Amino acid sequence: MHSSTIIASIIVLVTIVAKHSSVATHDSYLQALRRRTHAYNYDKNQQRNMFLRRLAQQLVEDEDSDESLRSAAWKRDDSASGIIPSSVYGGAGGDPYTDANIFGNSKIFVPKTIHMVQAKYFTGTSVGIGSLQTTYQTFDGTTADGAQFGVGQNTATSSDAKDCGSFNLNPNEYIVNVTGGAKAFVYWLQFTTNLGRQSQMCGTQDGDAFTAKVSGYVLSYFAGNAGKVLNTIQFYWVKLPACLSTPCQNGGTCNTVDGSCTCKGQTSGPTCSTCGCQNGGTCSATDGSCTCEGQTSGPTCSTCGCQNGGTCSATDGSCTCEGQTSGPTCSTCGCENGGTCNADGSCACKGNYGGPTCSDCGCAHGACNTDGSCSCPGAWSGPTCSNCGCAHGTCNADGSCKCPGAWNGPTCSNSPPPCSAAVCCGLCTPCTFSKPSIPGVSLYTGSTTYCARGGDYPYTAMPGGGYFIIINGGSIATLAAHCDLGSSSGWAKMEDHC
Incomplete structure (x- = not known):
């Protein structure tokens, strides 16, 4: 690309950046840009890196001061995952590198292990980051190794090459801050996690110190230029899916594309915290299925096993029995003398038995048989022993006849002698x-x-x-x-x- 073309492109893009600032400063930005690019005699790579670094820095500063711009950046920058680039740190030279497409564009990923080697660019220079290689993981557990950028320890040109070791991140641990130094190349790097843990510093504390971070975001991957050392480095930040900052509950899984929870069993809601189990049932923390209480059953514990009109408690699933029923499932019927329980728990009594529990005998005189019929004494007769069979006179309580005058006999049917x-x-x-x-x-x-x-x-x-x-x-x-x-x-x- 010709120098004039690069400058023209930079002017156009800086014009876009200027829209975030006041109109009054628009012309001053353009004038300063033209003056400096001609005066400094930058080569093509220097011009490109300067532009990217300044543009990214300006965008981040504007977004920090205006939340609406950050929301727009989420939609604008790699809309599939909401990636935000940092400034470009370092000098010039080297070949481009990036881990952007290690999983394609469908998944959000973060470092799991970062391995660095420090080395000299050439004899007499300061020690810098000789190589960088990262193992990444997605939020569904998939892992992949990124390429090694720069030279390894075995191919470094100096005896000062040193393996800085691997920085391993734990589950739910993410890099939220990067400090370092860079100028002609990347001199040193150190990472800090959301748990406050820091990696070993690799390299020599030289160059222009920098701190790279985006509030509310975590480090996703690296890009830049590298040869024998890391000539430049750029950090790409990603917003954690909502279901990672607020994990899915009850066995729900996190959709790392849109940040939503996929709920299991009878759970629902943004974090699968709403349990649809009824009658005191609880949701399993592993698969969201219902553990039912008392006499309830079914996928949502809505099936009540109480019999004879009993109902299940909404709090613990126990049975509240009706009428003369009792027992854990209201299956015990308290009706006496052969009575049975109706669907509502009341007693259906046999024959002349009556009362709430069929314990009352309805025979006017005499006693009830087991089948509810009346056993009538003496001259009493009829379904309830209420008919007196004395031909003349009245019946005593025991069924004997009280005969008038000269009438006599068991039923007063014998007339007196003339x-x-x-x-x-x-x-x-x-x-x-x-x-x-x-x-x-x-x-x-x-x-x-x-x-x-x-x-x-x-x-x-x-x-x-x-x-x-x-x-x-x-x-x-x-x-x-x-x-x-x-x-x-x-x-x-x-x-x-x-």
Whole structure:
């Protein structure tokens, strides 16, 4: 490329840089550029390196003072990965080198191991960086060795060649700062990581000291020119994917192209921290699957194993049982006497059993059989033993019949014997004992029986009706057809219904 062409290109690009600054300084930039490029008599490589160094430095300074420019640079500089170049440090000469395409353009990568050798450019010069070789790794674990730039220890031209060793970075450790010195070539380098760890300084502290870093970025790869030593070096910085600065959780994997998390199992959200397991289930930290609690199951622990209308607790998956059910899964039914649990936990009772647990017998009289039917005593009958089978009279609680008058028999179905015409004209009435106010007369007050007229015994009419049988002593136990006065003497009143 002709010198005039290079200068013209530089002027155009500096014009672009000037747009980041005030309009008032535009002309002064161009005038200074024309004056200096003619006066210094730089060769082509010097002009190119000067331009790249100054341009990159200006862009970084502008972006540091204006966040919107940094955002634009992210989109503008290597839009696939958001790479930002540093200034070019060093002098001239050598062949171009770069590790930019070691993985292609689809992956973000960073150094895993940096190996340097120090050596002299030629006898009498200071010791500088003789060679640089880097092993890189991507964020999905892939590794690759970059080329060796410069000469190795075995091909150095001086006995001052020395292997500076390898600087190995740990997982999640990145280079965030590079210090060094450069002028005619790169004299020395030292790396600092985000963990505060530093590499061994390689080379001689000579040349113009520099510090290369971009806030919020980490070192990705190197480029520059190299021959027997590193003539120039440039650092390319990359923004860590969001999922690396805030790692994906619960087994999620980091997409190093767009910085997003690919979540596993039932996890979701920007960092896979949202767990979709229900009813107290938890997400596995390794694969995002659900570990269910209590009686829950299924991919999201949404299946509740509680029976008979029971429900699963939203906090621990345990069963809250309904009605008369109990047990870990509400499968134990507390219904008695052969009752069964309904779907809602209530009891379905057999026969005449009732109540919340089927413990109440619904038989009005008698007891419930095991099948719920009623076992009725005596004259009680019917589904609930509520029907009284006494033909005449009423049923006692035990089922026996309480017969009126002369009705008798188990069900009061036996009629009383008919009265003869000679006895009360066929009308029989109970004896009614009383004690008349007759001095010196003691009346018998025994049990009531049916009475008949005196028959062979004398009787005396009383005022107001009725008669008294006069007993003159002796046993009258054989007088079954008459009022039984026992063996005592006394008076008995009997009404004359004839």
